[in-house]
Amino acid sequence: MVPLKDIKVLELADEIAGPHCGMQLSDGGADVIKVEPLTGDLSRHRGVKINGESALFLSLNRGKRSIALSQAEPGGREIVLRLAKDADVILENYGPGRADELGFGYSDIAKSNPRVVYCSISPFGEKGPYRDYPASELEIQGMAGYQWFLGEAGEPPVRLGPDLAGVDTGIWSFIGIMAALLSRNKSGVGQKIESSMFMNMLAMIVYIITAHYNPDQPGGFHFTGPFDHAETGYRTKDRAILFGMPLVPGKTEPAWESFCKQVGLAELLEDPYFKEKGMRMVGIGRDAQEFKPVIEPAMENWTSDEIRKIVEGLGGYFAMFKTYQDVFNEPQVKEVRMIEEIDHPVAKKIKVMGIPWKLKATPAQIKGPPPLLGQHTAEILREIGYSREEITAFRKSKIINEEID
């Protein structure tokens, strides 16, 4: 038994947020039909490829079926409407108002399918002055204030490397859809959910919004922002690291003394200011920054692993800025089943991320590989009642693509 057995999802979404949500619904057991334009989801054409297949697309679309059609044609729109008739969930990111123009906005669908849970993903939501502005991950991170906490004052802005706004908007949308499905179990009716990248990212910095409103003191190491330096750790021979001494009364000072002697910073113990402040550093924050010019040159004589052994030997803590290669060499990744291998007809054996939640009685499962463009077009059309002749006619009038061999 999978939690979302018999839930039918129509994914009218491209790029990251919508597909991530659809993929997680598929992992949860839903039947996810991905409706693509004849040219395919945008992400099929972006970034590095594996045998011609986009790695980005492969990472976001496993376990779905793909139908490719032209929504510019009335015939194509009619297919979408027929698919929507018995859909439990519709997920779209066409932009505010656009789905309504095409004739499959929430109010159109709900007339014949009042049980539908309809989730619209957009950059800024459907109300307010930014409603119609286009934006990507980068714009949303900046406008939600995230760059305030990255980079150096006066230097060019730094973005978060991971696609946080995109992926987490997928997660938020999943939460909204699940809440609405649970609600539907009681009420019998569905509803519309608006999920906007901007609002979602803003909700995730609630702590910053609160902390800066009416604080007791200017400090508290969180009350900072653009005046800070980038937290890049200390460079070693190989990786950047951070570390701290054990913050246990009686242990901190001897540990710090021993550390300084072992790494070649002994002469700095002569300076009471350095000694007192240095031993209490936690690897990040103003103190760590202040001492960076002193500590970093010494660290550059060592490898990160040598420093790790010294610090851990003293009961302190240590962390290094890992690369993905470092991360995926950790046996722990296999232990928690976070790498899965799937066979894909073109890309062959591919690796994808596992499922983060392990439900012991009703486990989520990867259903299958990401689909080729339009791989299931004919199968899906037959399921919703189109005849062989009608399907051939759709091909002739270029509403759907030629059959894949």
Add this chain to the structure above:
Amino acid sequence: MLNGIRILDVGGWGVGPVACCLMGCLGADVIRFEPPKFDGLYYVGTQQGGVGTAYLTGHFNERNIIIDLKKDEDRQLGLKIAETADVVVENHPAGAMEKLGFDYETVKKVNPHIIYCASSGYGTTGPMAHSPSNDPLMQLASGFAGTTGASGSMGEMFRFVAAVDYTTSLNIVQAVLLALMARERTGEGQKIEMSQFEATLSMQSTRIAEYFATGKNPVPMGSANPSIVPSQAFKTYDNKYINVSVHREEYWPRLCKAINMAELENDPRFATNADRVTNRDALIPILEEKIASEPARWWIILFRRSGVPCGTYNTVDDIYNDPHIRANKMIVKLNTAWGPTLYTDFPLKFSNPPVPIKVTPTVKPDKNRREILAEISKPEKKAKGKG
């Protein structure tokens, strides 16, 4: 939405409690088991009225009762409350709940239909099962920080915001909602195991895909994007930064027209995104020079008028005053026992919530003891599971 669902927050710091707050927004009745000396969040970071503001944002939409699970009488009381609950959420280090005697097996004995979500740092088995875990450490340990930073850096940590913690909280909510759905179908509760490590890796799937495909580590690129060009920050005439992204092909001609450089649009080196990625080094200096010629405000006006994705780099003050945030009432001012403060509202908008989705302010520890005790001493118990 989650009306009638009772959730026990027996977690600590941010991860478990924030997940419970969010389910509280969705209508669940969240009861927080506060340790007698209060949670760590109460004391760290920026304070307001003597309480950590992180505590304010980690414990809204909850009722609060002090329970010391280390004491047997309190533990018995906790189990009594658990009899009436649907969900337990905890995020303590692996093995901690077993030691306290409030683990899944124990709670299941008094409430066979319980959904019990245990979120650890790195999972409960394996060489890292007992490694310390928090937001900054996990940023480093998961590669999150290694893909972030100025060009040429070895990585950079995202300061203060705890996005990795929050993402783990969102994963907890996902898992609990799935288990609630499963319970409606099977009548059975279950245990959920997850971890901050798994949630943080899962969240990076789009970047990890590049590594799996090429075997090469994605490196920090400042504000730029490895597979979209342009998508980065540009310095303006008034020494500010704005960002511009052409993540769909239709934005490219719009950008070229807006900056009055039609020749770029017709240049085969820049015809498609793939071409622009290949010829990034030729294109970016041209755009940099152009955008440096006028102030930020002008470009934002012009690009928005032209339908080109662009944005400003906002501070907290900018956010407080942002007209779009105001129009959506996304920041709400609420009175807490520690004085008025600001919260962000629940970001998803539902057309038909059975009760309004709302944020209710954090209460003082133990505030709801009397009413909770009165509720559980009533003879009739809530029906669990199906039927």
